[in-house]
Amino acid sequence: MATRRRSSPTPEPPALFDARAAEDLAAHAPLADRLRPETLADFVGQETVIGTTTILRQAIANDELFSMLFWGPPGSGKTTLARIIAKQTKAAFIALSGVFSSKDDLLQSVEAARDRQKLHQQRTILFVDEIHRWNKAQQDALLPYVESGVVTLIGATTENPSFEVIAPLLSRCKVFVLERLSPDHLTQIVRHALDTPRGYAGQSISIEPKALELLTTASNGDARTVLNTLELAVKATPASDHGRMITLATVAEAFQRPLLLYDKQGEEHYNIISAFIKSMRGSQPDAALYWLGRMLEAGEDPLFVARRMVIFASEDVSMADTHALPLAVACFEACDKIGMPECAINLAHVVTYLATCPKSNETYVAYGKAVADVQTGLNDPVPLNLRNAPTKLMKELGYHRGYKYSHDHEGQEGEQEYLPPKLRNSRYYIPKRNPFWPS
Numbered sequence: 001m002a003t004r005r006r007s008s009p010t011p012e013p014p015a016l017f018d019a020r021a022a023e024d025l026a027a028h029a030p031l032a033d034r035l036r037p038e039t040l041a042d043f044v045g046q047e048t049v050i051g052t053t054t055i056l057r058q059a060i061a062n063d064e065l066f067s068m069l070f071w072g073p074p075g076s077g078k079t080t081l082a083r084i085i086a087k088q089t090k091a092a093f094i095a096l097s098g099v100f101s102s103k104d105d106l107l108q109s110v111e112a113a114r115d116r117q118k119l120h121q122q123r124t125i126l127f128v129d130e131i132h133r134w135n136k137a138q139q140d141a142l143l144p145y146v147e148s149g150v151v152t153l154i155g156a157t158t159e160n161p162s163f164e165v166i167a168p169l170l171s172r173c174k175v176f177v178l179e180r181l182s183p184d185h186l187t188q189i190v191r192h193a194l195d196t197p198r199g200y201a202g203q204s205i206s207i208e209p210k211a212l213e214l215l216t217t218a219s220n221g222d223a224r225t226v227l228n229t230l231e232l233a234v235k236a237t238p239a240s241d242h243g244r245m246i247t248l249a250t251v252a253e254a255f256q257r258p259l260l261l262y263d264k265q266g267e268e269h270y271n272i273i274s275a276f277i278k279s280m281r282g283s284q285p286d287a288a289l290y291w292l293g294r295m296l297e298a299g300e301d302p303l304f305v306a307r308r309m310v311i312f313a314s315e316d317v318s319m320a321d322t323h324a325l326p327l328a329v330a331c332f333e334a335c336d337k338i339g340m341p342e343c344a345i346n347l348a349h350v351v352t353y354l355a356t357c358p359k360s361n362e363t364y365v366a367y368g369k370a371v372a373d374v375q376t377g378l379n380d381p382v383p384l385n386l387r388n389a390p391t392k393l394m395k396e397l398g399y400h401r402g403y404k405y406s407h408d409h410e411g412q413e414g415e416q417e418y419l420p421p422k423l424r425n426s427r428y429y430i431p432k433r434n435p436f437w438p439s
Helices: 014-027 055-061 078-088 103-120 136-148 167-171 183-195 209-217 223-236 248-255 267-281 285-297 302-320 324-338 343-356 362-377 392-396
Strands: 068-071 092-097 124-129 152-157 174-177 205-207 244-246
Touching (some): 068 078, 078 092, 092 103, 103 124, 103 136, 124 136, 136 152, 183 205, 183 209, 209 223, 209 248, 267 285, 267 302, 285 343, 302 324, 302 343, 302 362, 324 343
Parallel strands (some): 068 152, 068 174, 092 124, 124 152, 205 244
């Protein structure tokens, strides 16, 4: 008796399988990816860069693109804007990562762009994310293809391109500065996420006003952070008959702590330490303590801060309060021996002292003047009376002649030469009377 074979299910066509897989992947993609704007009309913020009358907006409208760099903090829309530009200008889009892509990846991309230009007369936008992570050799390799127009470069960087992008490449790109998004912009993004079918439309999800305020302020202007945190808060909020209400406590738990924008090797690092120093110089202890907190909470090395305070004690306080320098040095030693988090108290103590004590930069200015004369005169001779004369010949040449031992000639110290002859009447240190000094 013949055995009947069981028929196997007919396999799905590959194209249908791929489409379903892509649809399933999109449905489960992170909220920030699902809501990525696809047109300039959907793009939120950066009006000074892509407003209706801006250079970039007109270039996109006229399909006359040029190479450019987007410089801005995380989550400000650099990658999204590059993708929108490619789509609206009908250019091909190739994305490379400054972290993971190699020189070979670049050359393969350029070859593909050449072929596309020859066969289809289509231009290629080469998007290099975190372009500051490419070394000089990689940037040099990119340069000729930008110059010749084989690719239109759009580079994205969180670092100041003046320092991180080679000069020849920088000179061939227009730099657009993208700002951190405002709380109003982030509120608009959150509202859109709750109302759009790609987000949470139809799920009866709402958010308390205080929770929305925390969400949009603690995200530090980062659209990706605000959406990721919103998504986590939604998942952590149980559903009820009336839908889901995201509370302040849920958002706070989703954050755990605000994300502080602070790159120890980047521009924000220098911006904040500059604000810290200027606040102490301006005798503003509240501001100085705030910037101190910004640095320490973001993970800054307390010894870096303490070293700057030691410098400040001589540069900005100096003779106005001679206790400032030893106190700053003691603070440095305390930080070195104790470490974080306790040494934050030592830093706060001395920051408050330095900010509130009298200020004087006379010695700093005086030294600058003296150095200027040193660099101008270089090897001006030491006056003979100040030279020692350990040999007979030196004595015969007049070394040490006329020197007045100061302890034996009290009150007559200024009656002999201490500076080279041509600087005889120079004055560097000119103290000012400080109202905080004792009379």
